[in-house]
Amino acid sequence: MSSPNPTPLDLTLDGGTLTARLVDFPSVSGDEQALADAVEAALRDYPHLTVDRYGNNVVARTNLGRGERVLLAGHLDTVPIADNLPSYVDGDLLYGCGTSDMKSGVAVQLRLAATLPEPNRDLTFVFYDCEEVEAHRNGLGHLAKERPQWLAADFAVLMEPSGGMVEGGCQGTLRAQVRLTGVRAHAARSWLGDNAIHHAAEVLTRLANYQPRRVEIDGLEYREGLNAVRIDGGVAGNVIPDECVVTVNFRYAPDRSEAEAEKHVREVFDGFELTVTDFAAGALPGLSQPAAQAFLAATGGQARAKFGWTDVARFSALGVPAVNYGPGDPNLAHKREEHCSLSAIADAEERLRAWLTS
């Protein structure tokens, strides 16, 4: 399905109106082409920008030879529409699919791209597809793999909804299975067997007694967690089970590497058979970087740790410290009543403009 809205994007509109235009350009994951075309065409009107495209990913850059390069990134896709298009305004609020997550952030990127021909730092604007779906489809991941030179920067801001707060880095996540074994037997003669589910008791006790670490990095407090998220076991109502698997999820602070996180989990479950099934590295907030310090000051100086895994980790993997900062409200993302404050959009644009021009 292609977009029914062929209206070109006018980047001279104010941020709120531009957000509404972007929202009325449906772009559910996998269906971003029309919007990517419009974004690319709009950016090509500005001679101070070099515009490149890879798939439905658009990258625009200034090349002024400044000492520092800052990258602003946002995804073009949304989750499926929930009877919440077209957009409409009610007072200070703009309603519609993608208003918060994250076309308001994309509108701010586009406004800055169009209106800052002489920024104090060189700028890279990245617009990418398929953020809301499986990781292997993620456009930023494709760029990191196929066009990493386009993502070179000293500092990156991912304009995901953060309620106007700076959210630094992100935690890592590790999933593992702890497998308990026993001996199968008839439940009527249970002394002939060895119940694998009962062996899970020790695993659960260790989890219940586990003291998660709190750690401060660059002034942000990260809170770890180690939890059982699933338990599988049992054969039939009259059988002593010979296998039980407890799946655990470790959310760890970004000062641990993947290897250190795995070592820690293996220590917690010392003596048990453990298989790591899934990994995603965290990302350091990088708030001690000069560009980040200036950014923090310009955005009001308030920062908090990001607990979920986000695409900032992709920048971290490329050696680019990254934070989340966007005008949307993360609690409204993916909701039917999704909306964004028009004044918050204007405020985010103003703060970023001050950072990039002062």
Ligand SMILES: [Zn+2]
């Ligand atoms: Zn998002």
